[in-house]
Amino acid sequence: MIYPSFTCYTQADIDQLPDLHPMLLYLYPKEPLTIQPSATDHVFCTGCHSRFEWIRDLCVQCVQTHTDFTFVRTGSELIVNGRLYHIPADQQIPQARKAGIDYHPLDPLFERLSRSAFRSRFHLGSKETAYIQAKGIETIQHHAYDLIGRRLAPAEPEHDGKQTPMRGHPVFIAQHATGTCCRSCLYKWHHIAKGSALSAAQQDYVIAVLMEWIYRELKKKQER
Structure with a gap:
């Protein structure tokens, strides 16, 4: 299938997009952008003359709606933390990869998890x-950010390997089910190395995994 594709530089460009699904977006952000990933199949981003925080924010928007995001290349100039970097042509793609903010569908991960007798029992x-229904899914996501930030994100979490209870909160169960319960499991299942604090993008990824597992569990219950 050939999907329609559109190139956007400003919010005005995005606001003028036709109501199509699926589509491919090629973004060259010249300002902070708010996209509608639910109407998009894949977002490709190039950062020439842009700011890294704008690109990272686009990634977060895609993570929150489970949309593919690829940081294609940095471009010749990129502002990071207020500093302008001039990047040679042969380093623009490697530097984009090094940023580690690409986000892709989680189906392969959940397929691997389903083959684990331990993970699939949760x-x-x-x-x-009932707790999720009473609190609302947004509150559960806020809880997830808090729990991950305190218990998993530090470079050396306290009691690592035993910091996640087996019960007591939906997020705890989701962590064991998805291999995000400790830094060793996070490395084994998600290839996020131990010894360094999780970046904001990595924490966003973990939350996306947890919430996707919860969504799938709730969907299964609705279908029964």
Whole structure:
């Protein structure tokens, strides 16, 4: 299938996009952009004469809506933390890869997790489901950010390997189900190395994995 593609530089360009799905977006952000990833199949971003925080924000928007995001190349000039970098042509793609903010569908991950007897035994019970319904999914996501930030994100989490209870909160169950319960499991299942604090983008990724697992669990219960 050939998807329609559009190139955008400003918010005005995005606001004028036709209401098509799926589509491919090629972004060269000249200002902070708010996209609608739900109407997009894949976002490709190039950062020439742009700011890295704008690009990272686009990635976060895609993570939150489970949309493919690829940081294609930095371009010849990129502002990072207020500093302008001049990047040679042969380093623009490698530097984009080094940023580590690409985001892709989670189906392959969940397929691997399903083949683990230990991971696949975890499910939301009636108590956890009722808790989610009472609190709302946005509150659960806020809880997830707090728990991951305190228990998993530090370079050397306290009691690493034992910091995530087996029950007590839907996020705890989701962590064990997705291999995000400790830094060793995070490395094994998600290839995020130990010994360094998780970046904001890495924490966003972990949250996306957890929330996707919760969404899938709730969907299964609705289909029964």
